[in-house]
Amino acid sequence: MNQGGKYVKIEPGVELFVQDVGNGDPIVLIPGWTFTTEVFHKQVEHFQKTNRVIAIDPRSHGRSSITMHGNDYTTHGSDLAKVIEALELKNVTLIGWSFGCLTMWEYIRQHGTQNIKALVFVDLSPKPLSINHEQDWVEGPLDEIAAAFNTYLRDSEKQREFISAYATGIMVQRELKEEELNWIVEQSLKTPHYIAANLFASGMFSDYRTEAKLACESVPTLTIVAEHWAPIAKNFVAQHAPQSAVEVLGGHMMFWEHDEKFNQMLEPFITKS
Template sequence: MAKDRVESKYFRVAPGIELHYLEKGEGRPLVFIPGLTFSGEIFKAQLEYFSGNYRVIAIDPRGQGLSAKTVDGNDYMTHGRDLAALMDGLGLDGAVLVGWSTGNLEVWSYIRQFGKEKLKAAVTIDMSPLPLSADPTWWTEGTMEELSEVATQYLTSPEGSRAFFSDYATGVMIQHEMEPAELEYLLDISGRTPYWVCKALFCDAIFSNFLETAREVGAGMPSLMFIAEHWAGVARPFVEQQLPGYEIQVMGGHLMFYEYPEKWNGLLEEFLNRLP
C-alpha cells in the first residue's frame, strides 16, 4: 500500500482489461475519478494534500490515461462496473467517491448498479446528471445542435479532438490565461485517449440520464456538488430544486481543483471533516 510517495499501479477489472491508478496514503479511501479523456494525474495536488489522512486513489477510467483501450465498454454503465471491480479488489469499503465532469456519471453509474452500502459520501464536480434536455432552464452541456457539432465535426480525428479540447480548456476549464506549456500539458494528458474512444464516451455521456440516481444520493447520503462560476446562474438553481440534500460550492472554472487547489482542497476537507 502506498504510504509516503505516489505509487503507479494496475488492477485487472475484467479479462484482459487493466485499469491504471495512482495511490498514496492510508486511512479512509478517497477515490478520484477524472472527466472525459483525462487521467488520475490531473489530481496530483489532491493526492499530495489528502494522503496525510486518507488512502487516496486517482484512477484512469477504461480508455483513458494508461488504462486499457478497448473497442467495447466505452460507456458509463461499463465504467461503473469497472469502478465496482476495482473497489472490490482493493477492499475500498467506506469510500468517498469524487467525480469530476463525466466522472460524475461514473459515480452515479456505480451507485445505480451497486448501491450505497460501501460508500461514506459522494462528491461531484461540475456536471449535471441529465446532460441533455429540451428544457432551456435546466443545467445541460449545451443544445442538441452544439453537441451534435462536437460529436460529428470535431471528435472524428486526433486533430479535431485536440482542437476541441484546446478550445474547451481555454474557454471553460481554466480562468487564467495559460502559457503555451501549460495548455500543452493538459492536451497531452487528454490526448492519451484515442479520438474514437472519446467520441463514444462523449455521445454516451450526452444521452445519459442519472437524475433519479442523483436524487437518491442527495436523499440518502452526504453529498456535495461543486459548480463552476460561469454557469452557476443555471446550475445552482437546478441542483437546489432537482437534487435536494446536496451541499453546493461555487468557485472557479470547470477545472477548479487543478487551478485553485488550496481553496478547493480546503472546501473538500471541511466537508470530509463533518462525515461520521
C-alpha cells in the same frame, strides 16, 4: 510511473491504472472525459497526508488498457465497483469530476450507496443534454453538442482543437501558459478520438436524475459548480438533489486552477462526513 501506481485487472485483457497512496479512510478520484489521474495531482498530494487516496485512469484513459468495448458509462460504473472490490475499500468517499460523475451515478444505480461514506460531484449535471437548454443545467444547446460530436471527434487533430478551445474557454479562467495547455491536451489525447466519440455520446445521452436524488438522500453529498453557470446549476441541483450541499468555484477545472481553495472546501466536508 507515479508514486503508488499499480494496475487492477478488471477482466481478461483489461487493466486499470490506479494511483494508491496514503493511509486512512479511502478517497477515490475519478477524472472526466478522456482525462487521467494526473489532473488530480494536487488533491493526491494534499489528501494523502490524512487519507488513503486512489486516483483512477478509467478504461481507455491514460495508462489503462485501450479497449474496443465497454467505452460507455454503464461499463465505467461496473469497472469502479471492481476497483473498489479489488482494493478492499470500505466506507468510500467518491469524488468525480465532469463525466467522472456519471461513473459515480452509474455505480449507485448498480450497487446502491451502502459502501459509500460521502459523495462529491464536481461540475456536471445528472442530465447533461436537454432540449430546454435555457432552463435546465446542460452541457450546451443540442445543436452545439451535435456539432462538437460531428466536427471535432472525427480525428486526433480535431480532438486537439476541441480540447484546446475547451480548456482556454471553459476549464480555466486565467490565461494558460503554453506548456500548461499542451499538458492538458496531451492528457485528453491518450484516449483515441474514436473512443472519445463513444464516451461523448454515452455521457451526453445519460440521465441520472433518479440516482442524484437517491445519492443526496442516502449519504452526505457535495456538488461543486463552476462560476460561469452557477445560477442555473444551483437551481437544477436544488430541484433534483435538494439535500446536496452546493459550492461555487472557478471554471470547470477549478480543482486544478484553484487547488488550495478547492482542497479547503473539501476538507471539512470529508472530515465531518
